[in-house]
Amino acid sequence: MSDIITTTGLCKQYGKVLRVKDLDLKVPEGVVYGFLGPNGAGKTTTMKMILSLARPTAGTITVFGKPVNSKNRLAILKNVGSLIESPSYYGHLTGVENLQILCALKGVSEKDIDRVLQIVRLENQKEKKVGQYSMGMKQRLGLACALLGNPKLLILDEPTNGLDPAGIQEMRELICSLPKQFGITVMVSSHLLSEIDQIADNVGIISNGGLVFQDTLPTLHERSRHSIAVRTLNNEAAARILGGQGISCRVQEDYLLLHRLPDNELAGYIYRLFERNIGVVRIEERHKSLEDIFLELTGTGVSL
Ligand SMILES: Nc1ncnc2c1ncn2[C@@H]1O[C@H](COP(=O)(O)OP(=O)(O)OP(=O)(O)O)[C@@H](O)[C@H]1O
Known part of the structure; x- marks a missing residue:
């Protein structure tokens, strides 16, 4: 199995403090990779660097086997969907209208809208104004936005934050279904061990900016000798x-x-x-x- 994301010696310094330290990540193809760490460990910063939303202080990032640099960046990001921090929408427009705007911005055919709405099970609410959506529906719309254009890789930063138990369960099921049903590799962050335990095949644990564990979930379980x-x-x-x-x-x-x-x-x-x-x-x-x-x-x- 090849790796979809690799980082080597990845570092990010804010001010005088190194917030991400020497990170060597390996995200294998076709898995849900749970990126776990306490609040402030450096998960969002790492994901932003992979998505070229923050510039690494040191180290390299490879996605789909290609180094992420100014030459390859756009071609790589075309195949990556993401949900980082709370997405914002036009509340006075419907779900489908929000997706139409994003299609225009991403250069994706509007034909893709029905497909992504079906995946996130929002077909029946697509004509409703997003301002009237529940938190769970907004997160699912965020996932639909990320899925537009049929990406091979999804990077999701704490996608269950703020959801009620039913919404959390629904989001988990959706995430788990993506590799098997659609061949999408998912990197998903969480500060909740129980959550990663339920959805991930592979796990990376980050603490104080450094990687302290990276392997399969069963290997993590084996440690509970x-x-x-x-x-x-x-x-x-x-x-x-x-x-x-x-x-x-x-x-x-x-x-x-x-x-x-x-x-x-x-x-x-x-x-x-x-x-x-x-x-x-x-x-x-x-x-x-x-x-x-x-x-x-x-x-x-x-x-x-
Ligand atoms: N733009 C920034 N400028 C300065 N410091 C920052 C910036 N972004 C993040 N940090 C700091 O870097 C550290 C890591 O933050 P990050 O958001 O990556 O952590 P996280 O693991 O995603 O945490 P959480 O689960 O709380 O979102 C924190 O101490 C944070 O305050």
């Missing part, structure tokens, strides 16, 4: 005995936490505790939640 929690009648003594056997463990609340072990090894260590007269009263398997992993990677609290 099990640990073993053992409760004994004397956890301090048990920790000393296991430590003496080279097993790293720590006491947390009423339990002794061990890294995951094969069953036969664990059985051997438990037997040794019995031999030393330490009663074992519980053995439990524990998982780290995705939130714990996000917290470890970013060193920040997670918004849920």
Whole structure:
């Protein structure tokens, strides 16, 4: 699978502060790539640089295998749709009239309007004035605008912001359907781990401007490895005995936490505790939640 977007050593400095640091992104073709990070991590700034809306301080960007520079920029952007920050519309015009204006600006045939309205399920509201649209309908219209001209790549910055739960669900379903049904690669940002968990195939996590994780979603899940929690009648003594056997463990609340072990090894260590007269009263398997992993990677609290 080739990469649709790659960035190498991408940096952006505002004033004296480096807000995006040495970013090496790889967005594979045909996936939903979730770009996750806490507020202010640098997601919008990065997306703006990919879209040539902000100039990188250093580094290179390649889209569709071509470097984004003054020579290639227009040809590349013709095949990219985007939804960055809240889009503005002519509220006194209908949905279809807003799309007609954009068709003229983008040089896209108006024949494309019915197709994009159908994808975002706004066909029945197309004659309504946009000023009377709900937030969810406005976001869907934004997605329709981004889809005009049949782009191969969509860059969506927090597209579910401000939507109610039903609107969020609808937007998620739409995003998930785009690669499979229309062959569109989607890069979508969010500060919500739960959201990326539900829609992304691949994930890039950015914290303080730097990339702290980039791989598939299942690989991120694999990090939520099990640990073993053992409760004994004397956890301090048990920790000393296991430590003496080279097993790293720590006491947390009423339990002794061990890294995951094969069953036969664990059985051997438990037997040794019995031999030393330490009663074992519980053995439990524990998982780290995705939130714990996000917290470890970013060193920040997670918004849920
Ligand atoms: N034009 C600008 N001038 C100066 N600083 C800026 C500018 N744009 C963004 N920043 C700063 O760069 C940092 C990254 O901002 P950015 O909007 O890229 O973060 P984000 O991850 O998209 O956050 P959020 O989820 O809150 O939108 C922030 O500290 C922000 O204040």
